[in-house]
Amino acid sequence: MPTIKINDVAVSVNPGTLVLDACRQVGIDIPHYCYHPALTPVATCRMCLVDIKGQPKLATSCTTTVPPAPKDNPEAVVMEVFTNTPAVADARAGVMEFLLINHPLDCPICDQAGECKLQDYSYNYGSGDSRMEETKRRYRYEDLGAKIVIDKNRCIHCTRCVRFTREISGGGELTVANRGSRLEVTTYAGKTMDQNPFAGNVVDLCPVGALTSRDFRFRKRVWYLKSVPSISRYSALGNPVWLDHEGNRVHRLRPRPLEGKETTLFISDQERAAYEVYNREDLAPAPSLRGAPASSDAIAEALRAAGPVAVVGQGTFGCDAAQRLGDLAAAEDLRYGSGDRTFPVVLPRFQTTSDGIVNRRGFAERGYRFGALGELLAKVQAGAVMAVVVLHDADFSSAEETALLGQILQAASFSLALEVAPSALGRAATACLPITSAAEESDFIVNHDGDLRRYSKALQAPKGVRTVPAWVKDLAAVPALA
Ligand code: SF4
Numbered sequence: 001m002p003t004i005k006i007n008d009v010a011v012s013v014n015p016g017t018l019v020l021d022a023c024r025q026v027g028i029d030i031p032h033y034c035y036h037p038a039l040t041p042v043a044t045c046r047m048c049l050v051d052i053k054g055q056p057k058l059a060t061s062c063t064t065t066v067p068p069a070p071k072d073n074p075e076a077v078v079m080e081v082f083t084n085t086p087a088v089a090d091a092r093a094g095v096m097e098f099l100l101i102n103h104p105l106d107c108p109i110c111d112q113a114g115e116c117k118l119q120d121y122s123y124n125y126g127s128g129d130s131r132m133e134e135t136k137r138r139y140r141y142e143d144l145g146a147k148i149v150i151d152k153n154r155c156i157h158c159t160r161c162v163r164f165t166r167e168i169s170g171g172g173e174l175t176v177a178n179r180g181s182r183l184e185v186t187t188y189a190g191k192t193m194d195q196n197p198f199a200g201n202v203v204d205l206c207p208v209g210a211l212t213s214r215d216f217r218f219r220k221r222v223w224y225l226k227s228v229p230s231i232s233r234y235s236a237l238g239n240p241v242w243l244d245h246e247g248n249r250v251h252r253l254r255p256r257p258l259e260g261k262e263t264t265l266f267i268s269d270q271e272r273a274a275y276e277v278y279n280r281e282d283l284a285p286a287p288s289l290r291g292a293p294a295s296s297d298a299i300a301e302a303l304r305a306a307g308p309v310a311v312v313g314q315g316t317f318g319c320d321a322a323q324r325l326g327d328l329a330a331a332e333d334l335r336y337g338s339g340d341r342t343f344p345v346v347l348p349r350f351q352t353t354s355d356g357i358v359n360r361r362g363f364a365e366r367g368y369r370f371g372a373l374g375e376l377l378a379k380v381q382a383g384a385v386m387a388v389v390v391l392h393d394a395d396f397s398s399a400e401e402t403a404l405l406g407q408i409l410q411a412a413s414f415s416l417a418l419e420v421a422p423s424a425l426g427r428a429a430t431a432c433l434p435i436t437s438a439a440e441e442s443d444f445i446v447n448h449d450g451d452l453r454r455y456s457k458a459l460q461a462p463k464g465v466r467t468v469p470a471w472v473k474d475l476a477a478v479p480a481l482a
């Protein structure tokens with residue numbers, strides 16, 4: 001591997017590595033706007049300039065690559081880079097001044113404030129003054145459909161959003177129109193971003209708050225939000241996300257890219273919008289037995305008296321929940337898996353499966369058999385299984401699967417449903433116990449590719465709502481089930 005020196009620190013990197021990435025490897029973060037690891041480099045913003053020994057002008061580190069070492073001297077230093085010279089500092093201050101020429105000082109009402117690269121770099125590298133005396137260019141904000149709003153006054157023309165729609169999502173809805181100070185990012189005539197199922201990613205990609213989410217716009221100042229690592233539950237990939245919450249409510253979900261995992265760079269709009277399910281609007285249900293409020297002891301007693309127990313675990317819950325629920329089954333082969341939701345694959349590069357059951361693999365590893373509910377129904381009807389415990393989320397079962405589960409509950413002499421929000425199926429069970437949502441507990445899943453992904457508790461569950469392991473501990477305390 002060739003060696004390069006960055007501010008006199010030697011580092012060995014693969015030939016072809018971008019200088020910007022090599023700098024990161026030694027802990028030097030180069031300011032940048034237009035660079036993004038998933039997009040073609042275009043070097044339009046000029047913010048990432050560095051000094052390379054022997055080159056007459058500063059070079060853009062997002063497009064300059066490390067050359068291979070000479071064959072006869074593989075240890076040779078092939079490049080010397082300086083990121084802290086007066087020329088680099090001057091260039092950064094100059095670029096910031098240019099970028100801010102037409103940028104409005106509307107940080108107090110801008111959604112990006114607090115996580116804005118213009119704010120950060122202006123503070124770190126800007127001159128602190130403006131020589132702009134002319135009137136700034138003005139546009140009125142525009143809706144790019146129902147999901148995205150553009151405020152062109154803020155745009156610095158990095159073209160990340162345009163390249164995303166061309167290179168990643170493929171619709172090419174966005175383009176750059178006009179020239180010079182009239183340059184503007186816009187949609188082709190008559191187009192919106194509504195047809196783009198990944199449109200929300202342009203908001204994350206925009207470094208300056210020009211593209212905003214209709215849903216999140218003016219809703220929260222980001223510095224009030226606490227970010228908790230979580231996962232998206234809407235695909236078997238279990239994409240890592242940041243769950244941003246405040247006041248015991250989730251306000252948004254954002255991708256949480258993992259190093260070296262390209263599929264974690266973007267999430268679909270459906271996954272992004274799923275935060276709403278975590279915000280409880282109704283009072284949490286109380287434990288019930290035959291339609292009346294009941295203690296967990298009474299439910300455990302009724303379960304014990306019923307006879308051999310089978311469990312049905314929907315693969316959308318965590319592995320701890322799967323493990324503990326499985327302990328209730330009278331035999332190892334009485335663990336059944338449920339959940340048959342799929343989603344359309346529109347970006348095969350990022351959506352490597354259409355399976356919508358996030359922890360199918362984790363449940364299978366714990367002995368749950370998927371696609372065998374018909375067998376369970378036969379056992380219940382034959383009296384070999386008398387009681388059924390169902391861990392269920394109505395969002396992830398088709399009408400056919402829900403109907404089959406309904407038949408199983410009806411045929412069993414005792415049934416217990418564990419649900420976050422009561423569904424028609426849960427209400428048909430003999431007993432119900434309210435459980436925590438994924439935002440109210442910490443657990444982990446094993447995704448479609450076999451990766452272990454953890455998610456952490458962000459919200460406080462209502463009083464009386466407990467995790468699956470906590471309920472199962474109570475139920476299993478009854479001797480016959482222990
Ligand atoms: S709207 Fe944002 S992402 Fe798009 S070109 Fe302008 S600054 Fe870049």
Ligand code: FES
Binds near residue numbers: 034049060062
């Ligand atoms: S990040 Fe290199 S020129 Fe924009």
